[in-house]
Amino acid sequence: MSLALTRTLLLAAGVAAAAALAGTGSSASAAVRPAVHVIAPVATGAPPANKYEQLCAACHQASGEGIENVFPPLAGSEWITGPAIIPIAIVLHGLEGEIEVKRKKYNGAMMAWSSVLNDEELAATLTYARSQWGNRASPVTAAQVAAVRAKLISRTKPFTAAELRALR
16 A cells, blocks of 8 residues: 555544544545544543544554554554553654554554643553553553653654664
């Protein structure tokens, strides 16, 4: 699958997710609107919100199994269960190019969520993904997210698999 086609599919998934979040009904009516992700603020004293269903499930599915040949699975993925810096960096800055997950190659793109998720939401969402579908990785803290965000503050482009391996 070409990178252009994958980006088109990713944009379409974003439009559908935005329509669902905005409560507009069908994704067809959302096709004329830009993909804007509406995130409600977390109430003071409330636990951080896990945004997996709202932001991740459209591509990676509620089951964590992804979409065959398009979006890689998170269930059993070494990229999600490895050192926390890796999934934090992916969610903050996105990913493009070839990546191998569970001995299968994917060549696509994932958008950056750094401007959408705060540190607490990102930590809660990654902790969810690292503890579901048979994954048994340590929780991610907001302090870890803040540290990675600060470390990568000048980054302006998505990561490649090679760059992520170098972060370990």
